[in-house]
Amino acid sequence: MAKPKYDLQTHGFEEVSFEAGMMNGQEYTGGCSGGRSDCCTRTCSLDENFAESEKGWEDFLKVEGGQVQY
Amino acid sequence: MKLQDDYKPYLRDGVDAYVDDQRLIVTFVFLSTRQRLQVKAEQWLIQLLPFFDGVHSIAELSHELPEIKREKLHLFLGYLQSKGLLVDSEWLRQLVFDDEYTSSLQRQLNFMLDILGSPKCVSKAQNKIQCAQVAIFGLGAVGSALFLELLQMGFQNFVLVDGKNLRPDSSDRHTLPLAIDLSLETPTSKVDYYEKCARTLNKNVRIRKEKIKLTTGTELDTLLNKVTFVINFADEPYIGYTSLRLSRYCVENDIPMIVGGGFDAHLASMGELIIPKLTPCSDCYNSYFQETLKNWKPIKHAVRDRSKGIGGLKSMSQFSASSVALKVFRYFVNTGGQATENGGRGEFKFRDYSIDHFSVRRNPNCAVCCD
Amino acid sequence: MIDKTENLRLRPSVSIVSTATENVWEFFLSNTRQVRHLRIRDQRLIHLVTQLNGTSIADLVKEHPDIGSEIAHLFTALVEWCIVEYQSVSKTIFDSTHYRTLNFLSDFIPSYALLSEQRRFRNSKVILIGCGGVGSLLADGIAAIGVGELTLWDPDDVKNNNLNRGLFTRQDVGKSKVRVLADRFEKLYPDLKVTTVTELLEQETQISRHFGQLGSTDLVINAADYPNVDVTSKLIFPTCMNLKIPHIVAGGYNLHLSLIGPTIIPFETPCYKCIEMGLEQLQNEDFSHLRKLVRPKRNIGNLAPLAGISVSFTLNETIRTLLRGSFLYPFMSGKRGEFNYLSNQVNYTTFERQANCSWCSNTHKHPVNPS
Numbered sequence: 001m002a003k004p005k006y007d008l009q010t011h012g013f014e015e016v017s018f019e020a021g022m023m024n025g026q027e028y029t030g031g032c033s034g035g036r037s038d039c040c041t042r043t044c045s046l047d048e049n050f051a052e053s054e055k056g057w058e059d060f061l062k063v064e065g066g067q068v069q070y
Numbered sequence: 071m072k073l074q075d076d077y078k079p080y081l082r083d084g085v086d087a088y089v090d091d092q093r094l095i096v097t098f099v100f101l102s103t104r105q106r107l108q109v110k111a112e113q114w115l116i117q118l119l120p121f122f123d124g125v126h127s128i129a130e131l132s133h134e135l136p137e138i139k140r141e142k143l144h145l146f147l148g149y150l151q152s153k154g155l156l157v158d159s160e161w162l163r164q165l166v167f168d169d170e171y172t173s174s175l176q177r178q179l180n181f182m183l184d185i186l187g188s189p190k191c192v193s194k195a196q197n198k199i200q201c202a203q204v205a206i207f208g209l210g211a212v213g214s215a216l217f218l219e220l221l222q223m224g225f226q227n228f229v230l231v232d233g234k235n236l237r238p239d240s241s242d243r244h245t246l247p248l249a250i251d252l253s254l255e256t257p258t259s260k261v262d263y264y265e266k267c268a269r270t271l272n273k274n275v276r277i278r279k280e281k282i283k284l285t286t287g288t289e290l291d292t293l294l295n296k297v298t299f300v301i302n303f304a305d306e307p308y309i310g311y312t313s314l315r316l317s318r319y320c321v322e323n324d325i326p327m328i329v330g331g332g333f334d335a336h337l338a339s340m341g342e343l344i345i346p347k348l349t350p351c352s353d354c355y356n357s358y359f360q361e362t363l364k365n366w367k368p369i370k371h372a373v374r375d376r377s378k379g380i381g382g383l384k385s386m387s388q389f390s391a392s393s394v395a396l397k398v399f400r401y402f403v404n405t406g407g408q409a410t411e412n413g414g415r416g417e418f419k420f421r422d423y424s425i426d427h428f429s430v431r432r433n434p435n436c437a438v439c440c441d
Numbered sequence: 442m443i444d445k446t447e448n449l450r451l452r453p454s455v456s457i458v459s460t461a462t463e464n465v466w467e468f469f470l471s472n473t474r475q476v477r478h479l480r481i482r483d484q485r486l487i488h489l490v491t492q493l494n495g496t497s498i499a500d501l502v503k504e505h506p507d508i509g510s511e512i513a514h515l516f517t518a519l520v521e522w523c524i525v526e527y528q529s530v531s532k533t534i535f536d537s538t539h540y541r542t543l544n545f546l547s548d549f550i551p552s553y554a555l556l557s558e559q560r561r562f563r564n565s566k567v568i569l570i571g572c573g574g575v576g577s578l579l580a581d582g583i584a585a586i587g588v589g590e591l592t593l594w595d596p597d598d599v600k601n602n603n604l605n606r607g608l609f610t611r612q613d614v615g616k617s618k619v620r621v622l623a624d625r626f627e628k629l630y631p632d633l634k635v636t637t638v639t640e641l642l643e644q645e646t647q648i649s650r651h652f653g654q655l656g657s658t659d660l661v662i663n664a665a666d667y668p669n670v671d672v673t674s675k676l677i678f679p680t681c682m683n684l685k686i687p688h689i690v691a692g693g694y695n696l697h698l699s700l701i702g703p704t705i706i707p708f709e710t711p712c713y714k715c716i717e718m719g720l721e722q723l724q725n726e727d728f729s730h731l732r733k734l735v736r737p738k739r740n741i742g743n744l745a746p747l748a749g750i751s752v753s754f755t756l757n758e759t760i761r762t763l764l765r766g767s768f769l770y771p772f773m774s775g776k777r778g779e780f781n782y783l784s785n786q787v788n789y790t791t792f793e794r795q796a797n798c799s800w801c802s803n804t805h806k807h808p809v810n811p812s
Contacts, residue, residue: 006518008482012511013518016465016478057311060286064437069359070310070352083741087734097731119734174604181742215749222605222745270610334454335471337545338753340785368456368469372494378535379453381472381545384582385756392749396782399746416785420473420757421549423772425787 072144073128079147080124080159084184089116098155101184107153114139115146122150124159154187161189166197174272175224182403195403196224202402203296205229207284207312208303209260211382212332215391216301217264221271223399228268228275229297231304232260233283284312290319299326299401301394305333310356317344317352321439328397329355331390331417338386338418340393340425343401350413350432351439358430389418443517443553445498448528454544455524457491468524473548477522483508486515495528526552539587546760550768558764559587563632565763566590566658570642570677571665572618573597574606574748575692575755579664581608582756584626588763590634591626592655593619595665596641606745642673648680658684660762662755664691670700671717678705678713682800687762688713689773691755692748699747699780701754701787702773704762707801710774711792714800719792720777750780 008014061068073079081087086099096116098107121131128147132140150156158164162172162179172179175196182192204225206213209232217230236258261279268275280293284304294300300320304312313329320327324346331339344351350358373379393416413430434440451457458467460478466487468477481487485508489501498516502509519525530552534543543555550558565588569580572595580593599613599621613621619637626635638651642665652658661681665673670693681688685707693700705712711719754773761771775794780787796802 006514008480011514012483012486012508013479013481013515016480017476018478019476054307054311056286057307061311061314063314063353063356063360065357065360067360068308068310068314068356069363070308070313070356081734081736083736083739088731089734090731120736123736170601173601176602176605177743178605178745179742181744184742219606219745219749224605267610270612271604273611335469335474337472365461366458368458369491371453371456372451372492373453376453378540379531379544380541381454381543381548382541383545383756383760384542384585385753385760386545388578388582388749388756389753392746392753393785395746395749396744396785399744417474418753421475423754423757423778423787423789425785 073147073151075129075132076127077147078124078127078159079122079131079150079156080161081119081122081150081155082157082183083180085155087119089119091116098153100154107155109149111146112142115142118143122147122156157183157189164189165193167200171200171224171272171274178223185403199224199399199402200226202298203227203229204299204301204398205231205294205297206301206303207231207316208305208330209234209264210303210305210332211384211387212330212390212394213301213303214260214264215388216303216330216394218267218271219391219395220398221268221275223395226272226275227277229278229280229293230261230264231280231282231284231293233281235259236263284315286315288315290316294319294323294325297325299328299398301328301330301398303330303332309333310352313352314356318438320344321346321351326401328394330394331415332382332387334380336417337382338389338393338420340390340416340418341397342413342415342430343397347439350430351436353438354413354433354436355430357433357436383420386418386420393418443498443520444527445502445513447553448495448497449493449516449520449525450495450528450531451490451493452524452526452531452547454548457487468522470523470548472545475548477524481515483511486511490515490519490525493525520551520553523548523551530555542586546764550764554768558768562587562589562760562763564589565660566592566655567759567763568592568594568652568655568658568661570594570661570663570673571692572622573603573664573666574743574745575666575751576664577608577618577622578606578748578752579662579691579755579759580622580626582752583662583759584630584633586756586760588633590636592636592638592658593622594638594640594642594651595619596639606743606748642676645676645679648677649683652680652684652686658686660759661686661688662691662759663688664755666693669693674713679800681705682707682712687765687771689755689758689762689771692751694741694743694747694751698782699751701751701778701780702758703775703777703792704758704771704773706762706765706771706774710771711794712798712801715795715798716775716777716792718795718798719790723790744782747780747782754778754780 006014058067084101086101088097094110094113094116096109096111118131132143147156162176165172179192182195186192186195202225204220206217206228209230259281261281265277265279268277300316302313302316317327327344328341330341343349414428416425416427418425454471456469456471458469460467464482465478465480498513501512505512516525526547533556534540537543547555567583567588569576569591572580572593584591595618597618598615599609599618601614603609609621617639619639623635623637626633640647661677663674663677670690674690678688687706689704690702703716758771758773761769765771775792776789778787778789
């Protein structure tokens, strides 16, 4: 087997996996049973940069469980 | 009913025929469904098959045939017609649409004949298309490409909802599917521009233009008055918000809806069809994503303004648009009257050209779509 | 290769997510949905990544000399993996009307190479043969992504029954297809050089003559499907083989199946003849002993979104072929795909170079024998 280009011991980091977006990534979120396609829909809006400005919509839609995810 | 002598049988294009000359068996293959029909026939009948070309009438085909063979020919043709193999060569002219509409849609109507099997079904399905009133929210790269394809498929009645302008110097120009007025000296509203585009394809198109952005305060009863199908590409501030808003209204008012793709991280998403009380609604999707994404929380990004940092590609927008157009088309031509698709979403991936699908079930506790 | 004095920033379209496994982080490239998981031992390193917005590797190493080596390796890797970009390049992207395309391609092309790859693109010459339903849309897509020169070849005028797909309007009926497109592109894409050819393609010698006049070409795309794409490919592709010009089959359809590819890089991938030989070997054995009824006047139907799907795939292949090298390569090399309207799925068949191929095997390299 070819030696990986980066390893934890030498470089302090290593690549665990690389997926072209295929299902069931190895280090997927802990509780998720689905594949890659069903997640990561709200990348830009999910983080704190976004959420504060859209309170109006969140209040209007009143989804259970908090923030809208789509 | 016996076929008339002036009838010009036409073995329809969506059927392949393979002949076993030794056993005198013809295998007809329906190309769209891959169904096969095998028929054993007398040699002289098989030899007549190439003449079922819409040019030769029964009278011409029977010329010089003895009476008994003429009878057999009539029976054979009647049988083939009953199996959906033959159509009248003039079938297009017999449709209910005007000549201009029919001639521009000729290739599509042929396609539909292959899928549906009879001119009567084609007429019914295309009539539904012609009469539908479609609302499109968002005329960006994907929405505008989708609008073009709907026009080309014969949809004629639209409500276009988009509050933005096209800027002559912007990258918007690279998304224009129909660049019919390229001067664009001053900013032109998208809905005005696309109405103009539509009339270059069909002068009978009827468009209600709404130069607005969908907000929590938008009055939907007026906006969606008489609308029979909704397509949502409005991704500002967020596709999830606009889809939930619209989906709730559509479920309550029994209007089918599609949430289109092309938004961030879903550049070639194939869209999801929402049929009230049948498929999951947007709230069901929201519940599903809340569960699957509960541990997926991106770290706050170091770059604050990322608006021009997001990618897009014309081919991916095209894929999304065409996927949605196919969903719309299937809905209208489905012989059951409504699509039977399960909930879920497909994503085309540029890296390896695969399409990932995932399924979503209706949330049994959904406050919106479950009783 | 990587300039350690260049200021770097985390790409706006990349999200970083912690995973359930200690020290493993997920990097999600949202434009293309690629995912990379990295185990990073020192928490300070991941902190530096998430905060990266305008600092160079050199400066980071200076600030944190005790982990300097790890910083250098990690951030070099992150540039290579398209997670981090040069701030100077991001500014160039920001100012470009093609910013979305450049951001998309940045998921595959590291920052240090992006602008030189864009130049490759800008200097590319493409010949498109066939400007109908698929070709006209394709022409617009190729122009929009920013190639340098485009030759449009089609002998036909726009007809009524062309209006159900592609880019033509009622005002274009009766006009030369290539002239309509050329006039449009002159206004919409002023940097694009367009030439047109309106000869009816009947002989291979026409191809070699015109290609000789047009000079060096980077890509030929065959979207000419009359009478069928196989006939036209056999006229066009021998010259492409002789001149070593990469070529793509675009479009072609068989009712509910939209055909995709192949892409051929002469003497590198299976050629058209290799694939034809491969297809013959796969012929449905059920009908191999039967005579297929020949029907010269079939009018196979088509549908706007199926043309759109074909265009999408071909545009992707165009980009991958023009930029082929370290970062991208045609996916459809040695493959033919079918998008199935009925199942909404795409299937690929892979082919190998055939040792006895009369077009590209070692014994038949030049000139190509098209028999």
